[in-house]
Amino acid sequence: MATVLNGLVYGCLLVILSSGLVLIFGLRQVINFAHGSFYAIGAYVGFTVAPYVGFWLAMVTATGVLAIIGWALDRWCFRPLQDRPPLTPLIITFGLYLMIEDIIGIIWGRDTYSLATPAMADFSVWIFGERFPFYRLIIISVGLVTAAGVQAWLRLSRIGLYARAASTNRLATGMQGVNTDFVSGLVVALGCGLAGMAGVIAAPMLSLSPTMGSIVVTDCFVVLVIGGLGSFGGAFVAALALGMIQSFGATYVPQIASLIPYLLMAGVLIWRPTGFAGSRIH
Amino acid sequence: MKVTRSNNEVAIKANGIPENRPKTKAGALLGHAILYAVVGGVGIWAAASHVLGEAFVATLAQALIFGIFAMGVGFLYKHNAHVSFGHATWFGLAAYFVGIGVNFAGIAIEIMIPFALLIVAALATAVGTIIVRLSGVAFGMLTLSICAGVHEILAKLQGPTGGADGMVIQLPPTIFGVSSGVLQTPTAAFVVAWTTVLVLAFLLPIFAETRLGRLTLAIRENEERVRFLGYTTYVQRIFIYSGSAVISALAGIYFGIYTSFISPEALDFNTSGQAMIMALIGGTSSAWGPVLGALLFFLVRDRFGILSSHWMLPLGVVLIFAMAAWPTGIYGAIERLRSAVVRRISK
Numbered sequence: 001m002a003t004v005l006n007g008l009v010y011g012c013l014l015v016i017l018s019s020g021l022v023l024i025f026g027l028r029q030v031i032n033f034a035h036g037s038f039y040a041i042g043a044y045v046g047f048t049v050a051p052y053v054g055f056w057l058a059m060v061t062a063t064g065v066l067a068i069i070g071w072a073l074d075r076w077c078f079r080p081l082q083d084r085p086p087l088t089p090l091i092i093t094f095g096l097y098l099m100i101e102d103i104i105g106i107i108w109g110r111d112t113y114s115l116a117t118p119a120m121a122d123f124s125v126w127i128f129g130e131r132f133p134f135y136r137l138i139i140i141s142v143g144l145v146t147a148a149g150v151q152a153w154l155r156l157s158r159i160g161l162y163a164r165a166a167s168t169n170r171l172a173t174g175m176q177g178v179n180t181d182f183v184s185g186l187v188v189a190l191g192c193g194l195a196g197m198a199g200v201i202a203a204p205m206l207s208l209s210p211t212m213g214s215i216v217v218t219d220c221f222v223v224l225v226i227g228g229l230g231s232f233g234g235a236f237v238a239a240l241a242l243g244m245i246q247s248f249g250a251t252y253v254p255q256i257a258s259l260i261p262y263l264l265m266a267g268v269l270i271w272r273p274t275g276f277a278g279s280r281i282h
Numbered sequence: 283m284k285v286t287r288s289n290n291e292v293a294i295k296a297n298g299i300p301e302n303r304p305k306t307k308a309g310a311l312l313g314h315a316i317l318y319a320v321v322g323g324v325g326i327w328a329a330a331s332h333v334l335g336e337a338f339v340a341t342l343a344q345a346l347i348f349g350i351f352a353m354g355v356g357f358l359y360k361h362n363a364h365v366s367f368g369h370a371t372w373f374g375l376a377a378y379f380v381g382i383g384v385n386f387a388g389i390a391i392e393i394m395i396p397f398a399l400l401i402v403a404a405l406a407t408a409v410g411t412i413i414v415r416l417s418g419v420a421f422g423m424l425t426l427s428i429c430a431g432v433h434e435i436l437a438k439l440q441g442p443t444g445g446a447d448g449m450v451i452q453l454p455p456t457i458f459g460v461s462s463g464v465l466q467t468p469t470a471a472f473v474v475a476w477t478t479v480l481v482l483a484f485l486l487p488i489f490a491e492t493r494l495g496r497l498t499l500a501i502r503e504n505e506e507r508v509r510f511l512g513y514t515t516y517v518q519r520i521f522i523y524s525g526s527a528v529i530s531a532l533a534g535i536y537f538g539i540y541t542s543f544i545s546p547e548a549l550d551f552n553t554s555g556q557a558m559i560m561a562l563i564g565g566t567s568s569a570w571g572p573v574l575g576a577l578l579f580f581l582v583r584d585r586f587g588i589l590s591s592h593w594m595l596p597l598g599v600v601l602i603f604a605m606a607a608w609p610t611g612i613y614g615a616i617e618r619l620r621s622a623v624v625r626r627i628s629k
Contacts, residue, residue: 031419081606087365087418091562091605094367094555098598106592214551218430221423229420255438262431269412269424 001128003251004244009136009205011243012143016198017216018223018235019150020191025230026167027184028078029086033093036217037100038066038192042199043208044108047115055118055200062196070192074185097214104210115203139201146194147236154232163187167230222261226268314484322480329472340468345580346475347536348560352572353482354530356561360490361498361522362414364421365562367554368429369530374549375432376402376531377538378443381451386442391457395535399528406527410520429554437546448545451538462539471540478536479573482529486569498522530557559597563604565611574612 017039024032032038042062050058073096081089116122121135154160165173166180174180206212223242227234242261249257329339355369379398383389389397413424437446453462464470489495501508501515509515538544547553556579557572564575583593608615 029419031423084609085363085418087363087422088605088609090419090422091365091558092602094558095598095601095605098555098594098601100598102592102595102598106595218427218551221427225420225423225427258434258438259431262427262434265427266431 002130002132003247005127005132005136005140007244007247008140008240009243010246011240012140013198013202013216014219014223014239014243015143015147015236016194018220018227018239019147019232020194020198021220021224022230022232022235023150023163023187023191023194025224027163027187028074028082028089030078030089030093031221031224031229032191033090033217034073034096034100034213035192035195035220036213036215037097037104038069038195038213039199039202039216040104040208040210040213041069041100042066042196043115043203043212044104044199045196046200046203047113047208048108050115055115055204059197059200062200063193064196066196066199067189067193071185071189073192074188078184078188079181097217101210101213108208108210110210112207112209114207115200117204135204139205142197142201146197150190150194151232159183159186219261222265225265311488318480318484322477325476326473329469329476336468339472341580341584342577343468343471343475343540345577346472346479346573347533347540348557348580349533349573349576350475350478350482350536351530351533352557352560352564352576353479353486353569354526354528354533355557356564356566356569356572357486357529358522358526359561359566361495361502362519362526363502364414364418364523365558366425366526367422367551367558368425368427369527369557370549370551370553371425371429371432372402372406372527372530373534373537373553373557374436374544374546375405376534377451377544377548378436380535380538381449381544382443384454385449385452391454391539398535399531402531403524403528406524407520410523414519414523415516426551426554429549429551433546433550436549444545446546448543448547451542451544453539453542457539462542466540466542471536475536478532483569483573494518494521556597559601563600563611565613565615567610567617568613571611571613578612 017035021032021035024030024035042065045062045065046055046058049061053061077092078089081092117133117135121138123134124131125134125137126132154164162173162178162180162183163186165176166178166183170180219242223235223238226242227236227238242264245260245264246257249260253260328334329342334342351369351373354372355366358364358366358369376398379401380391380394383394383397384391409428413421413428416424436443439445443449453466455462457465460470465474490499497508497513498518498521501513501518505515534548537548560575560579561572562575563578564573565571579597604611610617
């Protein structure tokens, strides 16, 4: 049972991160290579401000900081480059990834840190006769609430409607009088903000190091490839499945656990080259 | 969409294949061959006569080996419009194959080198059948994931290949009749790598003029239209992917012999990224572009000691500016400068 819950914990982190990636891909047709780096920045920002303002405000701060970075990224990178071949912004975000990993090393050093679990959640609960840290249950609920919240925002709000319309046909949406650049900026900011939030909530559980982003970003890519690029439902299912598989793998076949995501990806691609959610890769 | 198309047209010009280009003539080819032989001879003389200094030649040798590696990446981009984030897989695996064959199977290294290239070609063809169908963005992510997966396998694989610590390749006393001690000197490594660069830089433009080469360039520009003309397009793309893997594998084998050591670090994601950056900063329109990129990378890194630990930040900045302002790379800039000068003179 603890294995299932641990799988859910990692799966939910991946849900938050990959929904950010899916949002950005939907509006800008860019896979944000620096998404893992934003997650790392979020964790470090949270680590820095948490002693002063407490854990929960630190989470809000990191989300806000990353949302501003995301908005700036859209304004000064994705928007001027939107008429370039789609590889150009991809490679630029790769350059950002290189820069950020080094910058984090310069500012915070290459040592590993860890953020203290917030006091109010620092206890264990008994679930089905096993002790389980309560904090991890919070991660699960934050992940599920985030996924539901983003889904609701996209389905129910007016801006969400614009975002869905713009990701289907940018030009036609713009002709209806929607400011697609504004909507894109908002969505990219939201996606990056989510990465920052994921960084902070993951920080008490994992250790902070400049390379933490590149570790998680490959898993996110596996999620997107399995789930089908640009598909929310696909990414959600794939993220949870990947979390489960890694958790079970680590428990029962620890030697090859880190390989399972790649084997799974190869299997899915041979079986269905466009991922679970069908033909959205283009 | 419209804007993207006009960008493609710019790309055609940047690639140096406007429609009215005269066909390569035998005479021009011969001239090229002589030019390359002279340039190659001068380079080898300079290295062998210690004009350049041992340390500089060592840097050049390393840069040229990575230049060959980046040539593979550039070749793939030029003909398939695919940016590989995982070519270090082929670079490293080739060296591993040579090492395994020589250390444990006792196969002569002279047989093992072509055999390793053959295995890489076969593996890359198998992988290519799945991934060349994808568009640029998905292709990039997938090559990255494959690279991470292979790295993970080799790092976890305890036993004779040494896991994350890597393994020493036990070189025989002579390779192709040359003492391996001599082959491992920077001068010899430079001579081998320099000759290979020249041969590749001579052959790749010829390939681009062949029927297959021109067809792949056409596929790159508009696959649907080429298919409509009655060609298959899938096999050619696999061929290009496999060919680019073999070029990078050749560099990997040189690297393995030069250092007589191979570890999973050689095929991790950062190594792939470096090769990709060298190719893109140098420019992929010509086979020389990636070599220029590699030379720039290594010369700058060796000049500024601080960069050996903080190479990522400046490289990221250069990459971003190059992609945003200078998408044809250094070689493209040289070409533009040259054509501007030619136009000024002919006026």
